[in-house]
Amino acid sequence: MADVTLTIDNKQVTVPAGTLVVDAAKRAGLDVPVFCYHPKLEPAGMCRMCLVEIGRPMLDRATGKPVLDEAGEAKIQFMPKLETACTNPVSEGMVVKTQLTSEKARAGQKGTVEFLLTSHPLDCPVCDKGGECALQDLTMAHGPGQSRFLFDEKQRLAKQLPLGELIWLDRERCIQCARCIRFQDDIAGESVLGFEERGRMMQIVSMSEPGFDSIFSGNTTDICPVGALTTSDFRFGARPWELNAAPSICAQCPVGCNLTFNTRREAKADGQIVIKRVMPRQNEQVNEIWMCDKGRFAYHYVESEKRLTRPLMRRDGKLAKVSWKAALDLAAEKLSEHKKNSVTLVSGRLSNEDLYNLNIFAGKTEAILYTDMGGGDLTSLVGVSDGTNIGDMGKGDAILVIASDLYNEAPIWWLRIKAAAERGATLIVAGGRAAKLDRFATFTIRYAYGDEIKTIEDLGGKSKIAEAFRKAENALIFYGSDGLGLAGSTSLAAACANLLKETNHIGRRNNGLVGVWPRVNDQGAWEMGFRPTADLAEALKGKAVYIVGADPAGDDPALAKALKSAKFVVVQDISMTATAELADVILPAQPHTERAGTFTSGERRVQRFYPVVPAFGESRPDFSITAQLARQMGIILEGSSLPIVFDFIAHSLPAFDGLNYDRLAEVTEQWPMVGRGDMYYGGTTYENKDGLGAHLSSAAQRGETFKLPAAKNVKPLRPKEGELLAVPVTQLYDLGNTVASAELLAQRIGAAAISLHPETAGKLGAADGETVKISWNGSQSEVRVRTDEGLAAGVALVPRSFGIALREPMTLTVKPAKKVK
Amino acid sequence: MSLMEKYPKEVKQILAKYPPEFKRSAVMPLLYLAQRGEGYVTKSAMTEIARALDITETEVASIIGFYTLYHDKKEGRYRMQVCADLPCALRGADKFLAELCGNLGIRVGETTPDGTVTLESVACLAACDKAPMFQIQSPDGIEYHENMTIDRTMELVEALKRSGQEGR
Numbered sequence: 010m011a012d013v014t015l016t017i018d019n020k021q022v023t024v025p026a027g028t029l030v031v032d033a034a035k036r037a038g039l040d041v042p043v044f045c046y047h048p049k050l051e052p053a054g055m056c057r058m059c060l061v062e063i064g065r066p067m068l069d070r071a072t073g074k075p076v077l078d079e080a081g082e083a084k085i086q087f088m089p090k091l092e093t094a095c096t097n098p099v100s101e102g103m104v105v106k107t108q109l110t111s112e113k114a115r116a117g118q119k120g121t122v123e124f125l126l127t128s129h130p131l132d133c134p135v136c137d138k139g140g141e142c143a144l145q146d147l148t149m150a151h152g153p154g155q156s157r158f159l160f161d162e163k164q165r166l167a168k169q170l171p172l173g174e175l176i177w178l179d180r181e182r183c184i185q186c187a188r189c190i191r192f193q194d195d196i197a198g199e200s201v202l203g204f205e206e207r208g209r210m211m212q213i214v215s216m217s218e219p220g221f222d223s224i225f226s227g228n229t230t231d232i233c234p235v236g237a238l239t240t241s242d243f244r245f246g247a248r249p250w251e252l253n254a255a256p257s258i259c260a261q262c263p264v265g266c267n268l269t270f271n272t273r274r275e276a277k278a279d280g281q282i283v284i285k286r287v288m289p290r291q292n293e294q295v296n297e298i299w300m301c302d303k304g305r306f307a308y309h310y311v312e313s314e315k316r317l318t319r320p321l322m323r324r325d326g327k328l329a330k331v332s333w334k335a336a337l338d339l340a341a342e343k344l345s346e347h348k349k350n351s352v353t354l355v356s357g358r359l360s361n362e363d364l365y366n367l368n369i370f371a372g373k374t375e376a377i378l379y380t381d382m383g384g385g386d387l388t389s390l391v392g393v394s395d396g397t398n399i400g401d402m403g404k405g406d407a408i409l410v411i412a413s414d415l416y417n418e419a420p421i422w423w424l425r426i427k428a429a430a431e432r433g434a435t436l437i438v439a440g441g442r443a444a445k446l447d448r449f450a451t452f453t454i455r456y457a458y459g460d461e462i463k464t465i466e467d468l469g470g471k472s473k474i475a476e477a478f479r480k481a482e483n484a485l486i487f488y489g490s491d492g493l494g495l496a497g498s499t500s501l502a503a504a505c506a507n508l509l510k511e512t513n514h515i516g517r518r519n520n521g522l523v524g525v526w527p528r529v530n531d532q533g534a535w536e537m538g539f540r541p542t543a544d545l546a547e548a549l550k551g552k553a554v555y556i557v558g559a560d561p562a563g564d565d566p567a568l569a570k571a572l573k574s575a576k577f578v579v580v581q582d583i584s585m586t587a588t589a590e591l592a593d594v595i596l597p598a599q600p601h602t603e604r605a606g607t608f609t610s611g612e613r614r615v616q617r618f619y620p621v622v623p624a625f626g627e628s629r630p631d632f633s634i635t636a637q638l639a640r641q642m643g644i645i646l647e648g649s650s651l652p653i654v655f656d657f658i659a660h661s662l663p664a665f666d667g668l669n670y671d672r673l674a675e676v677t678e679q680w681p682m683v684g685r686g687d688m689y690y691g692g693t694t695y696e697n698k699d700g701l702g703a704h705l706s707s708a709a710q711r712g713e714t715f716k717l718p719a720a721k722n723v724k725p726l727r728p729k730e731g732e733l734l735a736v737p738v739t740q741l742y743d744l745g746n747t748v749a750s751a752e753l754l755a756q757r758i759g760a761a762a763i764s765l766h767p768e769t770a771g772k773l774g775a776a777d778g779e780t781v782k783i784s785w786n787g788s789q790s791e792v793r794v795r796t797d798e799g800l801a802a803g804v805a806l807v808p809r810s811f812g813i814a815l816r817e818p819m820t821l822t823v824k825p826a827k828k829v830k
Numbered sequence: 831m832s833l834m835e836k837y838p839k840e841v842k843q844i845l846a847k848y849p850p851e852f853k854r855s856a857v858m859p860l861l862y863l864a865q866r867g868e869g870y871v872t873k874s875a876m877t878e879i880a881r882a883l884d885i886t887e888t889e890v891a892s893i894i895g896f897y898t899l900y901h902d903k904k905e906g907r908y909r910m911q912v913c914a915d916l917p918c919a920l921r922g923a924d925k926f927l928a929e930l931c932g933n934l935g936i937r938v939g940e941t942t943p944d945g946t947v948t949l950e951s952v953a954c955l956a957a958c959d960k961a962p963m964f965q966i967q968s969p970d971g972i973e974y975h976e977n978m979t980i981d982r983t984m985e986l987v988e989a990l991k992r993s994g995q996e997g998r
Contacts (some may be wrong), residue, residue, distance in 0.1 A: 205895020214895065216887040217878070223924040 015103035018110045019176070030105055032681070040687050041107050042118060042147045044125070044234045045186035045608035046095035048681035048691060049298065050195060053095075056125070056186050058147065060091035060117035062106040069477040075102065091117040094486035102622045115151070122152035128164040129235075130181040131750050138236030140249035143689030143759040144184060146447040147338055164209055172202075173220030174756055175241055175302060176230065178213055183237035185211045189683035190582050195552065196299070197225040198427055198727065200450070208632055213237070220755060224741060227305040231289065231298075232692035242306055243286040245253055247273050249693075253282075255621040256290055256699040258608050259304040260358065260601050261747060264303055265610030265702075267298035269695040270602060270621040275281065282622050284308060284602065290695040293679045293703070294398045295614065298694040303741055306753050308602070311622075311679055313750040315584040318626025329596065333627065333637075340555075340594045341641030343577040345555030350576070354379050354540055354549070357528030360606030361615065362654040363631035364530070365539040366646045367557060370639045371474065377548060378531070378539035379559035381737070381816050382490040382526055384502020385535025389664060389711055391506045392532075392613045393485060393521035394710040395703075399425040404433030409468070409480030410500060413489025413525040416445040417741040419611070422487065422525070437475045440462050441492045441736065442806070443799025452477070458492040458736050458804060458818060460724025465504035466720075469511055478658040487526035492736035493805075494817030496543055497723055504720035516709035523611050527739065527809075533609035536664060536705065546571040553577040555638075556588055558598070559633060560746060563587035565814035566788070582747060591753045596638075597628040605651050609705065616702030617673045645738035666707040674700035702777040722806075728820045733769070733805040735785055735821035743810035760810035763823075766800040785821040794823075833864055845882070854883045857893055861900050863966050869909075870901040871968060888917045898952075906941040906948030908990050909967040918960035926962035927951060929980050934987070946991045966990075 014023045029052060031041045044056035064087035067076040075083040085104045091114060094105070096429055108114045128147065133139040166180035166311040172215065185336040190202045190213070201217040215221045230238045238345050250272040255708040259266040269288040274282050287308050320336030321328040344351055354455035355364060356379045358825045360794075368376055399422070402408065410428055415423035423446060430449045438446050439461075452474045456464045467522035468475045478484060478664040486505045514520040526532060536703045542548050545561065549571040555650040556578065562569035572578055572591045580592035583600045599610075611616050623819035629637075636648025647654045652670040659665040676697055683691025708715050728734045742748055742758040749758070763783065765775070777796040782789065783805075790813055800806065805823065834841055856878060864875040871894055880887045886903045893901040900902070914923045925940070934942055934949060941948040957963045960976035966986075975986065 200886045201888050203892030203895070205892050207896055214888060214891055216891045218887075 011100050013099045013103075013107065014420050015099050015101070017105040018107055021514060024099055026099070027097055028099050030061065030063065030097045030099055030103075033099050034094065034105070034107060035682065035690065038105060039109065040637055040690070041094045042151055042270075043095055044143060044147070044184060045188060045690060047188055047232055048683075049189075050188065051059040053092075053187060053191065054093045056184065057093065057121045057152075058118060058125075059094040060121065061094045061096075061108070061114045062087055062111045063092045063097060064088070064104040064106075065100060066102040079261075083562070086820045087659060090212075112281045118151045119153050122148050123156055123158070125184050126152070126156055127158040127162070127261045128181070128186065130163075130168075130179075132182070136182065136236035136588040137239045137244055137246070138182075138233070138249075141688050141693050143234030144237060147689055153781060162228065166212060170383065171220065172213070172238075173217075173222065173226070175753065176221050176226050176237050177241060179213050179237050179239070182235045185234055186234055188232045188234065189213065189238060190224075190566070193223060194228055197223055197228075198424075198426065199223040199225070200767070200829075224302050224416070225299065225424065225649055226610065227301050227309050228289070231694050234689055234692075240286070240305070244757050247271075247275075247285045252285060254695060256695075257618050257621055258529075258616050258618040258696075259300065260608070261303050261307060262419045263524070263529060263531065263611030264296065264419045265529065265608055265614060265616055266300045266421055267292040267616065267697060267701075268300065268304065270308075272622055283553075284312065284622060285469050288693060288695055290699075291683050291697045292699065293400060293677055294302065295610070295612075296421045297400065297425070297615075297683075298683055298691060299421060299424065303420070303748065307748045307751040309418075309752070310584065310750040311600040311602045312625075312749045313584055315626075315750070317511055317584075317585060317589070317595060317623050318628065319597060320627070321592075321595040323593045328590075328592075333629075336568075336594050336596060337634075337637055337641055339594070340399050340579045341377075341638055343593070343736075344553055344555060344579065344638070346372065346643050347576055350551070351375070351553040351555065352377060352548055354545075354554060354556045354559055354561070355534060356380070356557070357526060357534050358558040359530060360535070360601065360618075360656060361530065361533045361537065361546065361609055362606050363557070363635065363649050363652055364534050364539065365658050366632045366635040366648075368537045368539060368638070369646060370635050370644060372644070372731060375548065375552075376539055378534045378541045379545075379561060380499075380527060380531055380534075381495050382493075382524065382527060382531070383499030383541060383723075384488070384506075384522075384525075385497050385532055386540070387506040388501045388522050388524045388532060388611075388613065389536060389705075390708040390715050390717065391509055391515040391522050392707045393523055393704070394516060394707055395517050395614060396518035397485075397521070398519070398705065399429055399485070402429040402432070402434050402483060402485070402690030405482040406519065407435040407437065407441065407478050409437040409478060409483040409484065409486045409505075410446060411465065411486065411488050412441070412491045412493055412498070413487055414440070414446075414491050414738065415489075415525065416440075416485065418489055418491075418525050418527075425488070435481060437468075437474055437478060441801065441804070442797075455801075457725065457801060459723075459727070461497065461501045462491065462504045462722055464703040465501065467822075469496065469508050471558065478508075479512045481514070483517070483519035484509065485510065485519065485523060487513075487523045487525055490527070491738050492818060495543060496721075497818065500721045500723055503718045505715050507720065508584075510717060516586045516707065516712070521707060521709070521724045526611055530608045531608075532611055532613055533615075535608075536609060536613075537658075538664060550574050551576060553579075555579045555581070556592075557581045557582075557635070560586040560588045562591055563746070563774075564810070565816065567814065583628070586746060589615055596634050597626065598634060599624050599628045599630045603628070604628070606632075607655065610702075613664075613705040614702045615668060615673060615705060617670065618699050619699065663711060664707070666706070668705075670701055673702055676701055726818050726820065728803055732820040733765070733803055734761075734818060734819045735805045735807050735815055737809050737815045738806045740808045740811070743808060744812065745810040748810075759809065760793055761813060762795040763808075763813075764795045764800060765823075767796040767798060769800075769802050769804075770794055770796050773823050775823070780826045782824045782826045783813075783821055784824075785815065785819050791826050793803070833875055834861070834882075837863055837876050838866070840883075854885050855976065857883055857885070857890060861890070861894060865900060866969060868904065869907065870904050876902075907946055907968060909948050909950055910987075911950045911952040911955070911967060912964040913953070913955045913957070913961065915954050917957070918961035918963065921961035923962040925996070926980065930983060933980055934985055942987075944991065947987055
């Protein structure tokens with residue numbers, strides 16, 4: 010858009026046409042106070058705090074030319090009344106006088122603060138927001154200091170009202186700016202907040218079941234300009250000024266949201282430094298200024314009672330505490346003894362540096378990635394290229410999401426893809442069931458589970474949808490493992506990669522393939538050379554096994570059985586798990602909050618995280634433990650300096666070429682400017698000072714020649730009479746090791762349940778909420794039934810990490826359980 | 831009983847008035863319909879309307895909350911709405927309202943213990959010259975009562991109580 014030049018407080022400012030006066034002032038370093046305006050939301054003009062004087066050049070009606078004064082300057086006509094800087098777009102020659110130069114604007118803003126305070130409780134001493142409160146700050150800066158209003162006429166409203174179990178509302182503190190409502194309506198797309206009553210009686214309500222039913226609810230507490238909305242997690246937890254801030258990356262999903270952990274030393278924890286809350290940290294290319302509630306509330310696993318604090322060794326059948334030396338000596342001895350018969354099993358919970366060391370450690374012995382989703386080798390070839398930003402995509406671009414329920418698997422991608430669709434991007438959502446993203450899709454494709462490959466192949470053919478995808482200027486494909494196991498997802502990745510190549514959507518920014526992985530750094534594990542295996546139980550049987558950051562025994566009884574027959578088991582993890590219970594040696598590791606490192610996101614962006622709290626007990630970082638173990642076995646690995654390990658990676662892998670820790674810590678200016686002294690503008694989200702990270706290059710981007718494998722056509726599984734097709738799916742809040750320990754989320758996690766179409770359930774004689782007996786592949790289990798009209802008949806959704814070990818689509822029989830009377 | 835079961839014809843007629851992409855606009859007449867029987871919108875009616883129009887219950891609730899003529903709680907069978915705006919007050923409406931409160935033993939906004947009358951103070955009903963005046967709102971419609979005195983009003987309340995009991 011063309012630029013417009015205007016004058017704000019005697020300062021010439023040039024900004025793109027369409028910019029609002031408040032933002033133009035911001036870019037010029039002039040702060041206009043706001044409450045209801047937020048740079049990520051459409052302007053509302055509700056609070057009247059941003060009143061300024063606005064003048065525009067006087068135009069001659071006959072000629073349309075500006076009228077000039079004696080000095081030959083354009084005559085400026087000021088409006089008789091003050092205007093809101095947040096609703097007025099700039100225009101050529103405009104003259105703005107803010108509170109810095111205009112007495113009138115100062116008086117207007119002063120009056121607004123006085124009005125807002127007529128019904129505010131001023132309970133700052135007990136308010137969680139005190140210290141980072143927009144109302145507090147702007148009252149000090151612009152308020153009158155005294156009120157002319159009658160104390161008796163203050164509104165008395167509910168002060169401790171839980172909107173749900175995660176977010177609390179204080180109705181007296183609310184200043185009716187509607188930022189939270191507008192966030193839920195426009196950005197989250199979940200209209201579960203509203204106003205009732207009007208005028209001074211206007212109050213926030215939520216009628217959803219459960220209350221405030223949104224997975225983005227925590228963000229409203231960040232943008233609330235007062236202490237009306239607070240999280241159950243941080244409520245009465247600490248004063249903001251006591252908190253230290255440590256930059257980090259969320260480890261819950263492959264999006265890689267930039268975060269800040271707030272910590273303090275506290276008496277309750279015997280003077281230890283503890284995490285008090287998690288806040289988003291701005292990265293406009295990854296999570297903007299948002300994060301989901303799983304990231305915000307599920308971090309408690311790092312302080313769980315199950316954390317391993319000391320090395321353990323099996324003595325007389327029992328695990329006993331031992332020294333690091335004893336544990337490492339024994340592990341090294343046994344792993345050397347069975348060298349030719351050993352397996353290294355790792356997960357995407359680990360950092361790039363850990364995985365690099367582990368891969369060298371494994372050497373020629375078997376190295377396995379613990380996952381049921383394939384295709385990471387293909388995202389290395391045709392993954393998204395440097396500079397990719399979903400936030401830049403819109404009209405003319407296309408995004409295809411297949412076999413992934415992004416809302417549950419990667420919430421922030423869901424949020425940003427929805428926004429891209431609203432900007433005009435063609436969004437194609439293909440899935441075996443109805444998903445929340447369907448509502449925003451340009452095209453929705455509903456296939457029968459098992460027909461994923463065919464669906465992609467059809468998109469290479471002739472149809473309106475195929476045409477739209479092919480002709481798109483830029484195109485991304487997000488593929489996942491909704492209803493798929495390793496074989497199916499591997500095949501789907503190949504089909505998607507080929508489609509992207511055929512339609513010339515690779516090797517350029519905003520083009521390529523993205524894997525919606527189950528873990529934060531699965532992509533990194535693939536880059537380092539780890540691959541999953543089709544028959545993990547077989548691979549573990551009778552071997553000496555070194556398991557790092559994975560819990561196969563907890564996920565699948567068959568894998569537990571295989572481990573029991575293993576020759577020797579070394580488990581390296583942060584917490585006690587079912588797998589660790591079977592170990593001969595346990596090495597306590599540190600979660601990402603206690604150490605530094607890097608993760609590679611699903612978009613193949615490498616980002617640094619930093620230590621947040623001191624290490625728990627004697628735990629050590631994974632890359633160090635592996636290096637120490639390796640040293641005992643005669644392999645020299647870097648075990649103390651992460652930047653050096655990263656340099657090794659950069660020198661050995663072309664995708665990492667040119668990257669180093671300094672480069673990853675670089676920050677360029679981002680818009681909007683948030684998290685500085687003016688928290689009333691962007692909210693309490695943190696400014697990014699510690700690195701935006703960098704994209705890995707793809708083989709396509711580097712211009713390498715490569716051949717893509719053809720998609721293997723897996724014969725779709727069709728259940729016989731009396732059977733159901735059971736498919737594994739992912740739920741946001743599950744019983745996985747990194748979620749289950751968050752007590753706050755217990756209600757949202759719920760119990761294990763399979764989902765069926767109401768008719769299917771009806772035929773089986775099971776109603777919503779009833780318990781049934783299911784049998785598959787020789788296993789049996791009792792679970793609750795949930796009915797879901799978005800499913801096809803004859804399909805049973807089995808959530809992962811809920812105690813039902815279904816790793817591939819399978820046929821299943823369901824019988825009503827005997828009713829307990 | 832659901833709204834659709836209770837008023838199938840009316841619901842269909844209302845929905846037919848709006849094109850599918852603007853069906854949320856049907857929320858106003860549907861709420862009016864839902865309020866017809868009980869004098870307020872039940873939680874289940876809210877849910878039903880939200881589902882039918884693809885909006886959330888919160889959105890329906892906030893519309894009920896915004897408009898003073900929609901109610902989300904069971905209150906009196908009759909709503910006695912007294913105008914106490916300036917012109918009416920000049921003719922004694924404010925004093926009338928205060929005395930009425932005393933006689934009924936309730937405050938403005940409250941309901942008589944037997945559930946007959948809810949007393950409300952409202953803005954202009956366009957009958958300033960005949961103040962003190964009020965309207966009675968009930969499932970049967972709206973009725974104006976003008977040039978009222980306390981005695982006549984209390985007689986009316988007694989009559990409403992009786993008709994309420996007969997209606998049961």
